Amino acid sequence: MRTEILVSRGPGETRVAVLEEGALVEFDLERGDARSAVGNVYRGKVTRVLPGMQAAFVDIGLKRAAFLYVDDVAREGADVEPDEEEPSPKVDRPPIQELLRAGQEIVVQVRKAPLGSKGARVTNFVTIPGRHVVYLPTLDKVGVSRKITAEGERTRLKELLESQRKDGEGGFIARTVCEGVESEHIARDMDFVRGLWGKVMARAESRPTPSLLLADLDLVSRTARDLLTEDVELVCDDPDDADRVKGLMAAHGPELLPRIRLHEGPSPLLEARGVESSLEAAQARTVALKSGGSISIDEAEALTAIDINTGRYVGKKDLEQTLLRTNLEAAPVVAEQIRLRNLGGIIIVDFIDMQDPSSKTQVFEAFSAALERDRSKIKLLPMNDFGLLELTRKRVRPSLSSRLHESCPYCAGRGTVKSAQTLALQILRRLRDAGPGPGDVLVSAMPDVAKLLVASPELAAMEKELGRSIHVEARSDYHREVFHLTAR
DSSP: OOEEEEEEEETTEEEEEEEETTEEEEEEEEETTBOOOTTOEEEEEEEEEETTTTEEEEEOSSSSOEEEEGGGOOOTTOOEEOOSSOOEEOSOOOOGGGTOOTTOEEEEEEEEOOBTTBOOEEESSOOEEOSSEEEETTOOOEEEOTTOOOHHHHHHHHHHHHHHOOTTSOEEEEOGGGTTOOHHHHHHHHHHHHHHHHHHHHHHHHSOSSEEEEOOOOHHHHHHHHHOOTTEEEEESSHHHHHHHHHHHHHHOGGGGGGEEEOOSSSOHHHHTTHHHHHHHHTSSEEEOTTSOEEEEEEOSSEEEEEEEOTTOOOSSOHHHHHHHHHHHHHHHHHHHHHHHTOOEEEEEEOOOOSOHHHHHHHHHHHHHHHTTOOSOEEEOOOOTTSEEEEEEOOOSOOHHHHHOOOOTTTTTSSOOOOHHHHHHHHHHHHHHHOSOSSOEEEEEOHHHHHHHHHOHHHHHHHHHHTSOEEEEEOTTSOTTOOEEEEO
8 A cells, every 4th residue: 555644844733644445544743842741751749649539630731730540550560461552460469549640740641632621641650652662660571563463473572572571670562563584683772761761861860840740752853754565655855854754764763765755746746636625525424425425523521423315325225235335435535534634532323224234244344444553552343233434542642623613602612502593582682571660662683683682472471571672783794693671
């Protein structure tokens, strides 16, 4: 598969797009100095231990205290399952009040970025990623990326890591890019990450609490470290970015230097490759299918709901085949949109309900296969009797929508406003509740609301009931849901 990484630097931001066979599949950005805290290592102080939640809050110097769950606290003899992304602790552990206390200083790493009103989620199982290996200083484990499936290669890498590992220094995981790499390159990378951890420990002894001990690489360098391989081409439109990536690869992957090049041409890089138009489409609620069907995507705080509709597609044979074809067409598109929009947490996909069990199996298998191209950790449950598929996708950074958009100041993020009729009736109720009194009443409201009031027979009846004149004033400078009643 032809894969390209496009790096574009513009005023105030750097954008990175990943294309597979010319189609945009991943997008990330970094604005100004506001770099993501994910991957950063901090020395923090425990501010509160919550036995009822089996968690603690840790002050790491960010705006909001970080959240540390009990399973993310390293301890003597902890049993974990090594994974390329992060170690996964098993459930056997003592209660958090036996592990932490308020005021205790602790070294943690940000696992998930702050989201909305929530602070960052941190872990005490620190991982130091290099080009070829991930160092686990708190764990005595050796592992190999699950994406390396050849048993001979897995055995070679495990034996290599064990032979290069020193007593009591922690564990290592061989990353996916290790496959087929010569031993000396991997050993050199092991020395590199050891050195980084040594710097972390030295800073922890000398710096105040809370403080940053190690910052992860910036977006461009991190992308090159994690994604650039012999099958991938990286294109920059800024000479400084190209030189910086070449400097990184010269130290950690010199064989990849020919895969890095500078964009040439009159058109901007992302526009020339169709990224700009794809980004606009990825921010829409509805995605059209070629057959005439559509996919609707709604993000909420607790979960994301994705709904598939047949739309204009009516099929050619029977109903079951029409539904099956629409669902099979939608399955890979849904997987692509989840990856591109960086949707995380719980995701519910409402495929069109089918009766034939074999049809459900086909759709499930097609969707599961499409998800395999996603680098994030995904857990997919079987399709239930209602045609719903539930999955969880690891949320590390905010979704594309939350990074490019903000809540509408007009509707306060609801996405809707009260109708003119609703507001007109609400005003009439307020007039009735005000009751009879001296003088007239002036009602000020938006023009369409004012027009409905003036034309309403209930307004004349209200004047008679209250024994006072009601004047209506149209105010185009008002918010749609704002109105005022003034006695005159």
